[in-house]
Amino acid sequence: MGIFIFEVYYSIFRMIIYDIALTMIPEIGNIRGRKLIETFGSAEAAMKTCPDDIFAETQIPLSAIHKLMNNRGFPDAEAEIRFAEKNGIEIISITSDKYPELLKECCDAPLVLYVKGDIDFNSGRWMSVVGTRKFTSYGEKVTREIVTGVSSVVQDAVIVSGLAYGTDICAHVSAMDSGLKTVAVLGNPLNRIYPSAHKRQAERIIETGGAIVSEFHSLCAVQPTNFLRRNRIIAGLSSGSIIIESAYKGGSLSTANYAHGYDRDVMAVPGKIGDATSEGTNNLIYKQKAYMVRGYKDVLEVLNWDVPDKKKKNVQTEFFSVTEKMPADMKTLYESIPETACSFDDLSVIANMPVYKISFLAFEMELAGYIRIMPGNMVAKI
Numbered sequence: 001m002g003i004f005i006f007e008v009y010y011s012i013f014r015m016i017i018y019d020i021a022l023t024m025i026p027e028i029g030n031i032r033g034r035k036l037i038e039t040f041g042s043a044e045a046a047m048k049t050c051p052d053d054i055f056a057e058t059q060i061p062l063s064a065i066h067k068l069m070n071n072r073g074f075p076d077a078e079a080e081i082r083f084a085e086k087n088g089i090e091i092i093s094i095t096s097d098k099y100p101e102l103l104k105e106c107c108d109a110p111l112v113l114y115v116k117g118d119i120d121f122n123s124g125r126w127m128s129v130v131g132t133r134k135f136t137s138y139g140e141k142v143t144r145e146i147v148t149g150v151s152s153v154v155q156d157a158v159i160v161s162g163l164a165y166g167t168d169i170c171a172h173v174s175a176m177d178s179g180l181k182t183v184a185v186l187g188n189p190l191n192r193i194y195p196s197a198h199k200r201q202a203e204r205i206i207e208t209g210g211a212i213v214s215e216f217h218s219l220c221a222v223q224p225t226n227f228l229r230r231n232r233i234i235a236g237l238s239s240g241s242i243i244i245e246s247a248y249k250g251g252s253l254s255t256a257n258y259a260h261g262y263d264r265d266v267m268a269v270p271g272k273i274g275d276a277t278s279e280g281t282n283n284l285i286y287k288q289k290a291y292m293v294r295g296y297k298d299v300l301e302v303l304n305w306d307v308p309d310k311k312k313k314n315v316q317t318e319f320f321s322v323t324e325k326m327p328a329d330m331k332t333l334y335e336s337i338p339e340t341a342c343s344f345d346d347l348s349v350i351a352n353m354p355v356y357k358i359s360f361l362a363f364e365m366e367l368a369g370y371i372r373i374m375p376g377n378m379v380a381k382i
Helices: 002-023 029-040 043-047 051-058 062-070 074-086 137-153 167-177 196-207 224-236 253-261 276-286 296-303 315-323 328-336 344-351 355-367
Strands: 090-093 112-116 125-130 157-161 181-185 211-214 240-243 265-268 371-374 378-381
Touching: 002 029, 002 043, 002 074, 002 090, 002 112, 029 043, 029 051, 043 062, 051 062, 074 090, 125 137, 125 167, 125 224, 125 253, 125 296, 137 157, 137 167, 137 296, 157 167, 167 181, 167 196, 181 196, 181 224, 196 211, 224 253, 240 253, 240 276, 240 296, 253 265, 253 276, 265 276, 265 296, 328 344, 328 355, 344 355, 355 371
Parallel strands: 125 157, 125 240, 157 181, 181 211, 240 265
Antiparallel strands: 090 112, 112 211, 371 378
């Protein structure tokens, strides 16, 4: 039995050491590294393949392939495993069943995650809440209300953020105070907590069933660009991302951009016109790059998270009661909208109606509460 356990441990150790080594070669990166793993079956198999064959199969530049062959980083990778064992850090490879499935869908997902805490990344419903570090009392109030409201309906919700000052730490604390698990994604290795003022909260996150996560091994230097890179993980772990407050070029907008690129729901809280901390969120809404959310009920609707006590409606009766109040052209448009979301262009063909007229009618119908206009001029019945 002891020999069997040793053999299993050694097999896992051997697999993970190649995965870590791959991340320690800057010329490879996450996208190329993943291509190598998918092409050859594992990082180990890729590193044991001759350079010409790697190039023929992947078209990765030979200069990068030679770096792979000459700088395999095994001593550093082995040291990282020892470091992780000593400090209670779990190393999860993208090939592991424990790796977050939502994050795995992203083309630039990290090859390796370093995790402190015991959380199932593939259980529960995940959403991220981010915003400016210099948040206002309005931003704090809205953050608490949204997280607390979601917790009252969706007990398995998991709140993801970045442990930064302002909105991030407020989201984490609100989640824990509401009985939800929360995950903090760091832009630095797990051998230090940044900002250090949040060290106790990071410990509490782990104590309450959450986790702190990073893609950076302990030898990585802390660089400002890492904090923007980590935002893709915040977005990738989540079904949807909420931007509470942001300046016009705020860092949290990168989370929105990543989420949009991953085809995840992006939500933004509107703010007062002219307020610097709301320029970014207001612009997301204006550009139709985010759903406007006014509270937790809007968040639940956007994410399509069912409300348990929501009364079932008689769909046929409701349909006739809605359409009988509409003008003829509006009724025609409403009846043309399929069960799933539909674009203005497709609706123009279905309803035999010009796009400009659809745009006008759709605006009136949204104000009346009949439909919802989504980013990209998509329309859905409410």
